[in-house]
Amino acid sequence: MTSVALAFSGGLDTTVCVSLLQEEYGYDEVVGVTVDVGQPESEFEEAQETADAHGLDLHVVDAKAEFADLCFDSVRANATYQGYPLGTALARPVIANEILDVAEAEGCDALAHGCTGKGNDQLRFEAVWRASDLDVVAPIRELELTREWEQEYAEEHDLPVQSGNSGIWSIDTNLWSRSVEGGELEDPAHVPPEDIYEWTDDPANATETELVEITFEDGYPVALDGEELSPTELIRTLNEQAGKHGVGRTDMMEDRMLGLKVRENYEHPAATTLLTAHEALEQLVLTKDERDFKRSIDNEWAQKGYEGLVDHPLVGALEGFIDETQERVTGTVTIKFQGGQARPVARESEYAAYSEDAASFNTSGVGDITQKDATGVAKYHGFQSRLANAATAAAKAKKNDSE
Numbered sequence: 001m002t003s004v005a006l007a008f009s010g011g012l013d014t015t016v017c018v019s020l021l022q023e024e025y026g027y028d029e030v031v032g033v034t035v036d037v038g039q040p041e042s043e044f045e046e047a048q049e050t051a052d053a054h055g056l057d058l059h060v061v062d063a064k065a066e067f068a069d070l071c072f073d074s075v076r077a078n079a080t081y082q083g084y085p086l087g088t089a090l091a092r093p094v095i096a097n098e099i100l101d102v103a104e105a106e107g108c109d110a111l112a113h114g115c116t117g118k119g120n121d122q123l124r125f126e127a128v129w130r131a132s133d134l135d136v137v138a139p140i141r142e143l144e145l146t147r148e149w150e151q152e153y154a155e156e157h158d159l160p161v162q163s164g165n166s167g168i169w170s171i172d173t174n175l176w177s178r179s180v181e182g183g184e185l186e187d188p189a190h191v192p193p194e195d196i197y198e199w200t201d202d203p204a205n206a207t208e209t210e211l212v213e214i215t216f217e218d219g220y221p222v223a224l225d226g227e228e229l230s231p232t233e234l235i236r237t238l239n240e241q242a243g244k245h246g247v248g249r250t251d252m253m254e255d256r257m258l259g260l261k262v263r264e265n266y267e268h269p270a271a272t273t274l275l276t277a278h279e280a281l282e283q284l285v286l287t288k289d290e291r292d293f294k295r296s297i298d299n300e301w302a303q304k305g306y307e308g309l310v311d312h313p314l315v316g317a318l319e320g321f322i323d324e325t326q327e328r329v330t331g332t333v334t335i336k337f338q339g340g341q342a343r344p345v346a347r348e349s350e351y352a353a354y355s356e357d358a359a360s361f362n363t364s365g366v367g368d369i370t371q372k373d374a375t376g377v378a379k380y381h382g383f384q385s386r387l388a389n390a391a392t393a394a395a396k397a398k399k400n401d402s403e
Contacts, residue, residue: 001028004110004137005103007095007125008032008058010047011170013114013140015159016150018054020139021112030112032058033102035095037067038175038232050160059106061098064175067091068231070310071176071271075278076219076326077301077318078294084250084264085271087177089306092124096308100132110135117141120257124308147182169196175235177268188253188263199239199267203246203340210337211345212241214277219326221274235270242269246340257307273342277333280344285328285351297321 004027008014014032021027032054034047044060051058070090079086103111111129115122115138122138129136139145147170153159170182178199184190194202215223224234242248248269254262282291301318304310331349335342355366 002110003027003029003031003106003108004112005031005033005099005106005108006112007099007114008034008047008051008056009114010034010043010050010160011114012147012150012154013116015050015054016145016153017112017114017139018056019153019157019159020143021137024139024143025137027110030054030056031102031106031108032056033099034058034060035098036060036062036064037091037094038064038235039173043173053160059102061102063094063098064232065230067094068175068235070094071235072220072231073319074301074305075221075274076322076329077305078275078279078282078298079302079305080275081302081306082252082254084252084254084266085177085268085275086302086305087174087266087268087271088172088179089120089124089308090176090310091174092121092308093128093310096125096128100129100134103134104132108134110137112137112139114138114140117144118256118258118260120306120308123257127308175232175239176271177266179267180265181263185265186263192251192265196265197249197267199243199269200249201244201246203249206244206246206337206339208245210241210245211334212238212273212337213332213334214274215332216278216281217330219278219322219329221278235274238270238273240269242273242337242342243267245337245342247337247342248272249340273335273337276342276344277335278329280333280347281329281331281349282325284347285331285349285353286325287353290325294321294325 004021004025006014006017006021008018018030018032021030032047032051034044036044047060048058050056067090071087074086074090081089099111111125111132111134113122113125115125117138117140122141126136140150169180169185172179180192180196185192185196213225214221215226221231221234222228224237229237248267248271250264250266250268252264252266254264256262282294286294297318301315301322304312304315304318309315328349328351330351331347333344334346336345
C-alpha cells in the first residue's frame, strides 16, 4: 500500500489534489498535514470539515512558536523583499519541515503540494523535501491545471471548497502577514475592493493616533508598553493595534523567482511596526559604517528568505555579522500610529552612539575639538573632485583652441 503526505489547507488547490493523488497517481492513502503558523481558527475548522468529507486522515501540527522566532530573526535582518515584509516566504520552510516529519513518522512514500508551476511556493517546499529520500509530487503543476479547471472539477465532484470568495481569490494567512491574489486582482489596473482587507482598517478613516513603546534586547522585540510578551503574543497584539490605524498595507507588482511579474496585495501591521522600530534603534546605536555595510547583509538575508532558503550556509554566515551588531541593539522605541503610518518618534538606548552635547548647536565644541578644527577638513573636502573638474575643463579648452 502506497501513501503520500499532502500539504493540506482545505483550499481549492489542495482539496482537488486529494482526489487527483488517488485517481491520477494511484496512491492508496493520502495523509493530510495542516501546519499552524498562525492562521485563523476558522481555517482549521474548514480544513477538518473538508478532510472529513474526503475521508482524509488529517494531522494538525502547531509550529507558531518556530515561525514567530524566524520572523524575529528577519526583524534583526530588517528583511523585506521589494519593500514588503516576508511572511509566506518564511512560513513555507517551517511548514515543509513539519510535513516531512509527519511523512517520515507515518512511513509515507511521497510528499505532495498543491502549488502551480508559476509560483514561488513550489520551490520553497521542494528545497526542503528534496533533501529527503521521499518522492515529490505536484499534481497542479504536473497536470498543468488552471484555477478555472479546478473550480469546475470541484463542482462536478461535489468537493467542498473552503477558499476565500468561493476560490476566486487565493488567500494565505499566517502570524506575520496575509496575502490576497487571483481573480480580478491579477489585473494591475484593477482597484481592489476594500473587502479584501481583514487585518487593516481603511487608512483614510484612521483619524485617531496612538503611541506604543517597543523594547528590544539584542535586536529581538521582547516587550510592548513595558509588558514582556512571547513572540507570538507580541505579533498578535501589534497586528490588532496597528491594524486599527490602517498600518501595513502593500499593493505591488512583485518579481517572482521564475521571472514572472505578478500583482500582490499584503497586510502586515505588526511586521511593519517592528521592522520600523528596529531600524530606528539601529540608527541610534550603530555607526555609519556598520549601517552602510549591514544593508548589503540584510539584502542578502532577505533574498535567501524570499527564496525559502533560510538554512543556506550563506544565511549562517550573514547571521554571524548580524549577531555581532545586534549585541548593541538593546533599548526602546516609541512608535506613533497615525493615518496608516507607523512612525518612530522616540528612541533610547545605553548603547547610543550619540552625544547630545556634541551635536547641540548650543555648545561651541565637541569635547576638546573646536569648531575651528573643522576648517582644515573643510578645505580638503571635495579637493579631488575640484581637481578633476579643473583638469577636465582645461583639457576641453585646449582641445577647442586646437580646433
